[in-house]
Amino acid sequence: MKKSKPSYKFLMALYNALLGHFGVRNWWPGDSPFEVCVGAVLTQNTAWTNVAKAVANLKARSALDPFVLYRMPHEELAEMIRPAGYYNVKAVRLRNLIDLIVENHEGDLKSLFSPPIHELRQQLLSVKGVGKETADSIILYAAGKPIFVVDAYTRRVLLRHGLVEDGTDYDAVQELFHSTIPRDTALYNDFHAQIVAVGHHFCRRKPVCGGCPLQVFLDGQSPGHVPGITGK
DNA sequence: GACCAGGCACATC
DNA sequence: GATGTGCATGGT
Numbered sequence: 001m002k003k004s005k006p007s008y009k010f011l012m013a014l015y016n017a018l019l020g021h022f023g024v025r026n027w028w029p030g031d032s033p034f035e036v037c038v039g040a041v042l043t044q045n046t047a048w049t050n051v052a053k054a055v056a057n058l059k060a061r062s063a064l065d066p067f068v069l070y071r072m073p074h075e076e077l078a079e080m081i082r083p084a085g086y087y088n089v090k091a092v093r094l095r096n097l098i099d100l101i102v103e104n105h106e107g108d109l110k111s112l113f114s115p116p117i118h119e120l121r122q123q124l125l126s127v128k129g130v131g132k133e134t135a136d137s138i139i140l141y142a143a144g145k146p147i148f149v150v151d152a153y154t155r156r157v158l159l160r161h162g163l164v165e166d167g168t169d170y171d172a173v174q175e176l177f178h179s180t181i182p183r184d185t186a187l188y189n190d191f192h193a194q195i196v197a198v199g200h201h202f203c204r205r206k207p208v209c210g211g212c213p214l215q216v217f218l219d220g221q222s223p224g225h226v227p228g229i230t231g232k
Numbered sequence: 233g234a235c236c237a238g239g240c241a242c243a244t245c
Numbered sequence: 246g247a248t249g250t251g252c253a254t255g256g257t
Contacts, residue, residue, distance in 0.1 A: 003236095019233090040238090041239095043237090043238055044238080044239040044240065045237065045238080045239045045240080045252090045256090046237060046238080046239085046253090046254080046255095047236080047237040047238085047255070047256070048237085048238070049237090049255075049256070050237080050253095050254060050255055050256085051238090053254090053255085054254095073239095082253090082254075083254060083255075084253090084254070085237090085252080085253040085254040085255080086239090086251090086252045086253055086254080087252090087253070087254080088252075088253085089240080089241090089251085089252055089253090090252090090253095092241080102244095128240090128241075129239090129240065129241080130240085131239060131240050131241085132239090132240095133238075133239065134238095134239070134240085137238080149238085151239090152237080152238055152239085153238060153239040154238085192238095195236065200238090200239085204236085204237090
């Protein structure tokens with residue numbers, strides 16, 4: 001069964017339902033654009049609580065800096081980000097991103113972020129270890145440009161509430177937002193943050209959705225609320 | 233002790 | 246081009 005595409009009105013009402021429940025989220029959890037870039041790589045398939053420990057290690061060593069990380073040996077970097085898991089692959093991926101920043105932009109993120117979104121995205125995607133979600137997270141939350149981030153929470157929440165088909169790919173989910181609601185950085189930033197909030201609190205492990213603001217909103221309005229889908 | 237978490241690249245068919 | 250696999254820690 002093919003689902004009809006949600007309207008502007010519907011998506012905004014959905015957003016407002018989340019906003020009313022959670023309040024403005026003020027995302028991403030990071031003190032600087034560079035920290036957002038590092039966090040975006042470290043959080044790949046990893047709980048944020050573990051990422052926070054790795055970031056704290058880097059901060060404690062004053063290593064949250066492109067030039068410091070550029071000079072750091074692999075073993076040392078891997079050891080510092082160990083709590084985030086996959087530390088060997090992530091140390092390489094982080095280094096690949098740092099290489100782009102330092103070697104092509106003299107360590108200056110403003111330089112990296114200066115091109116139009118499409119060009120910036122291509123640059124980020126050319127880095128081995130930076131996929132669509134990581135690139136888009138950096139573009140939205142570090143560069144402050146309007147692109148919608150599609151992550152596990154986004155898919156899960158949309159799927160669980162019957163708004164997309166199972167297996168809908170990244171580009172299709174992203175296009176759903178881009179073609180429906182305005183290209184606005186602040187809106188995309190908070191919308192995604194709201195989705196993460198509801199995904200984290202209500203659509204993760206719990207077998208039922210009691211108290212979920214989306215359930216309240218969607219009942220009688222959505223293609224069908226689908227309780228009980230946990231995990232991926 | 234099993235299961236899961238804000239992916240990604242690579243091998244194989 | 247679809248599907249499977251390795252990477253790894255820490256919380257529930």
